Amino acid sequence: MLGISEIVLENIFQRRSVRNFNGETVDRSMLITLLQAAMAAPSARNRQPWAFVAIKDRKTMDALANGLPFTKMLYKAGAAIVVCGDSTTELQEGAEDLWYQDAAAATQNILLAAQAMRLGAVWSALYPYSDRSGHVRNILDLPPHVSPFSIIPVGWPTGEDLPKEKYKPERIHWEKW
Amino acid sequence: MLGISEIVLENIFQRRSVRNFNGETVDRSMLITLLQAAMAAPSARNRQPWAFVAIKDRKTMDALANGLPFTKMLYKAGAAIVVCGDSTTELQEGAEDLWYQDAAAATQNILLAAQAMRLGAVWSALYPYSDRSGHVRNILDLPPHVSPFSIIPVGWPTGEDLPKEKYKPERIHWEKW
Numbered sequence: 001m002l003g004i005s006e007i008v009l010e011n012i013f014q015r016r017s018v019r020n021f022n023g024e025t026v027d028r029s030m031l032i033t034l035l036q037a038a039m040a041a042p043s044a045r046n047r048q049p050w051a052f053v054a055i056k057d058r059k060t061m062d063a064l065a066n067g068l069p070f071t072k073m074l075y076k077a078g079a080a081i082v083v084c085g086d087s088t089t090e091l092q093e094g095a096e097d098l099w100y101q102d103a104a105a106a107t108q109n110i111l112l113a114a115q116a117m118r119l120g121a122v123w124s125a126l127y128p129y130s131d132r133s134g135h136v137r138n139i140l141d142l143p144p145h146v147s148p149f150s151i152i153p154v155g156w157p158t159g160e161d162l163p164k165e166k167y168k169p170e171r172i173h174w175e176k177w
Numbered sequence: 178m179l180g181i182s183e184i185v186l187e188n189i190f191q192r193r194s195v196r197n198f199n200g201e202t203v204d205r206s207m208l209i210t211l212l213q214a215a216m217a218a219p220s221a222r223n224r225q226p227w228a229f230v231a232i233k234d235r236k237t238m239d240a241l242a243n244g245l246p247f248t249k250m251l252y253k254a255g256a257a258i259v260v261c262g263d264s265t266t267e268l269q270e271g272a273e274d275l276w277y278q279d280a281a282a283a284t285q286n287i288l289l290a291a292q293a294m295r296l297g298a299v300w301s302a303l304y305p306y307s308d309r310s311g312h313v314r315n316i317l318d319l320p321p322h323v324s325p326f327s328i329i330p331v332g333w334p335t336g337e338d339l340p341k342e343k344y345k346p347e348r349i350h351w352e353k354w
Contacts, residue, residue, distance in 0.1 A: 004184055008293035011185045012214045012286055032349070037189045039344045041285065042300050048343055053350045060352060086348075098302055104281030105300075108218065109189055112289065116185035123219050123282070125275055140353045166225055167216050171263075172209070173230045175237060176317045 011116050016163040018120025019073045021155030025056065026078035030117060034081065034154065037113035043102035050099075050106050051086040053140050055079060060139065064151065067135035071124040077153035082126075082136060083107050085147045100127055103149035110152055120157035123150055188293050193340040195297025196250045198332030202233065203255035207294060211258065211331065214290035220279035226266045227276075227283050230259040230317050237316065241328065244312035248301040254330035259303075259313060260284050262324045277304055280326035287329055297334035300327055 002010070031054045043049060055061055056079050065074035074080055083106055085099040107123055114121035126132045126148040136148045179187070208231045220226060232238055233256050242251035251257055260283055262276040284300055291298035303309045303325040313325045 004188070005293040005295070007181055007184045008188045009210065009214060009290055011181070012290060013217050015217065015219075017219050032346075033186065035349055036344050037186060039348065040190050040192065040340075042192075042194050042288065044302060046341065046343075048345070048348075051348045051350065053352075053354060055352055057352050097305060100278070101281050101302065104278050105285045108282045108285040109289075111219065112286075113186055113189060116182040118182070125221060125278065128274060140350075142354050146354065163217075164223065166223075167213050168225070169209075171216065171225075171228045172212050173228065173317075175230075175232055175234050177230060177319050177323065 011112060014163050015112055015115040016161050017122040018157045018161045019122055020158040020160040021073065021076040021078060021120060022158050023076050024078050024156045026119065026154055028056065030119065031079055031081065033117065034110045034113050037109040038083065038106040041102065041105035041109045044098035047089060049085050049089045049102055051084045051146060053082040053084065063139050064136060068132055071151055071153065073122060073153045076155065078155035081110060081152045081154060082140060082148055083150045083152065084142065085149055087145045100149055107150045107152065114154060119154055120161065121152050121154045123152060126151055188289060191340050192289055192292040193338050194299040195334045195338045196299055197335040197337040198250065198253040198255060198297060199335050200253050201255055201333045203296065203331055205233065207296065208256055208258065210294065211287045211290050214286040215260065215283040218279065218282035218286045221275035224266060226262050226279055228261045228263040228323060230261065232257045240316050241313060245309055248328055248330065250299060250330045253332065255332035257331060258287060258329045259317060259325055260327045260329065261319065262326055264322045277326055284327045284329065291331060296331055297338065298329050298331045300329060303328055
C-alpha cells in the first residue's frame with residue numbers, strides 16, 4: 001500500500017494537460033473543491049490577490065472559445081475557471097508586482113486537484129496578452145480592477161492525453177552553476 | 178480510509194509556508210524527489226524553460242541569506258533550491274514571455290511535494306527584483322542566460338508554522354463577474 005507521500009507525488013507525476021474532453025458537465029460542487037484548492041495556494045505577504053470566475057454555461061464557454069485561438073478545447077469542456085488578479089484586495093502595500101505569481105500558484109493547485117479528482121484540466125495563458133485578456137474581460141464583464149491571468153478548461157478526459165516524462169537530471173546544478 | 182483524491186486535496190489544504198526549521202540537513206535524494214516534482218509541472222508549449230540549483234553547503238546558504246532581507250530562514254534551513262529560467266532551452270519560439278509562469282508552477286510543485294514528505298519549505302521571490310537576483314547570481318555564478326526566479330529554503334519544520342484558512346467563497350463569481 002502506498003503512503004501519503006507516494007500518493008501525492010504520484011499525483012504530481014501523473015498530472016497531464018488534458019485537451020480532449022468527452023463533453024459531459026462538471027458539478028458545481030467539484031468546481032468549488034477546485035477553488036478551495038486554488039485559494040490554499042501561497043501568496044506574497046499572504047495578500048491572496050485572486051478572484052475567480054467559474055463557468056458552466058455552454059453559451060459562455062463557446063463565446064470564450066470563439067475569441068481564444070489556443071483554447072478551443074473549451075467547446076468540449078464541461079466547465080471553465082478563469083483565475084484573475086484583483087487589485088482591490090486587502091494588504092496592498094508591497095507585493096503588488098507579484099500578483100501574477102500568486103495567480104500561477106493558484107492555477108497549479110487547480111490542475112493538481114483536478115488530476116486527483118480524475119477530472120482533466122489545462123492551463124491556458126491570458127496574461128500578459130492584451131488581445132486574449134480583452135476578449136475574456138468583455139465576455140465576463142470584468143471590471144477594470146480585475147485582470148484575467150489564466151483560463152482553465154475543466155472536464156472529463158477521453159483518455160487520449162497522457163503524462164509526459166520530463167525529468168532531466170542535467171537541469172540540476174549542485175551547490176552552484 | 179481516505180481515497181486518493183482526499184489525500185491529495187488534504188495535502189494541498191495542509192501545505193503551509195514553513196519559516197522555522199530545526200537546523201537538520203536534508204538528504205540529497207529528497208532534494209532530487211522535489212526536483213522531479215518541479216519538472217513534472219506544465220510549461221507553455223511544453224518548453225520546460227527551467228533549471229535548478231540545489232544547495233546543501235552551509236557557507237553558501239549563509240552567504241545567500243546575508244544578502245536577502247526576506248529569506249533569513251536560510252540560516253536554519255537544511256537545504257535550498259533556486260528555481261531559474263534558462264533562455265537557451267529548446268523550443269524557443271513563442272512562449273518566451275511565459276517562462277516565469279512555468280517557473281512558478283515548478284515552484285508550487287516543490288512546495289506541495291515537500292509538504293507530502295513532511296519537509297517544510299517556503300517560496301521566496303527573486304524575480305522581478307534586480308537586487309535580490311543579482312546577489313543570488315553572484316553567489317551561485319549564474320551565467321547571463323539564466324535568470325533566478327525563486328529561492329526555496331527547505332528543511333525540517335519545528336512545528337511552529339501552521340496552515341492558514343484562506344478560503345473565501347465571495348472570491349468566486351459564477352458565470353460572469
